[in-house]
Amino acid sequence: MPELIAPTAELHQAWLEAHHEWGPGPHEDGFGLDAEDEVESGPGFAAWVARLADEPDPARALCTFRWIVEDGRVLGGIALRHRDDDFTRRAGHIGYGIRPSARRRGRASWALGRVLDLARTAGRTRVLLVCEAGNHASARTIERQGGIRESGERGPEWRYWIDLAGRAPEPDGHRHPPGSG
Template sequence: MTELVRPDVRYHASWIVGVAEFGGQHKDGGSDLLEDVATLTHQDAFAAMVERLRADALEETPRAADRVPATALWIVHGGEFVGFLQIRHRLTPYLLEEGGHIGYSVRPSARRRGHATEALRAALPIAKDLGVDRVLVTCDEDNVGSRTVIERVGGAYEDSRNGKRRYWFEV
């Protein structure tokens, strides 16, 4: 069963393998919090990254002016890390145009198995609990897989801007 979990050190080994599939570096749901994966093979560095991801959900956590609080979640199946998901608590002008409230990515070896669909479906009530009543999710125009996920979960297409398809969910 696919589930969303808060970042946790117990997924260290499968996280390292999964992120390597993205080419060695990845932005966790759009966040710039990740460092070089080689550094994160060390337990202490990984634990510090997990704590930063968790702290990013708190309003009081210092951040750049163009950043908003965001809840980072990991997509897990059978106890193994298979992807990232991030819920941004509100929208900046950029996020309203292109980024949306929720971003997600599934590691290449785990794609086309329903993980993204289940994760997005599970993320919507979490977004509502965070105070987001209308959720924007975007994808690249040419990303057929993500478009299919969003439409399967019930996103209502609004328009396309700057090469991004924009979908809304009422939660």
């Protein structure tokens, strides 16, 4: 059973395995990794993890990061951006990524459902998610959680809104539109 945990320096090797499986590039959304972060060494990794956990109060935090972990393996990351700034308007309130070997098993949808609960608890009534145009797997994940795609294409991305008002989590951990059972 996967867990959603706060980043920890204790999972350095497990995180590096996931990171190396992805390969180079900006496709690890959800981890909060910046180009200047040095994560290969123990001290560099610990400094990066400390930066991610800088603000423990979600009401004041810029972002809440969580890792998707199962049996000691880091399967992916997911981030909840709390501000409505230019970056969030461009990248979305929630960003996530699943390492290639862990995809197509419902883990992104599971993690997104839990982070929607965090967003609701933090006072959000609606969240924006953005994925690359043509990324049908990510689009299905967002749509399963109630995402409604904005009409009209905006270049290389698809933009989805999820309304959190009046949508309580179901006991099975899935969200269903009001009145759908």
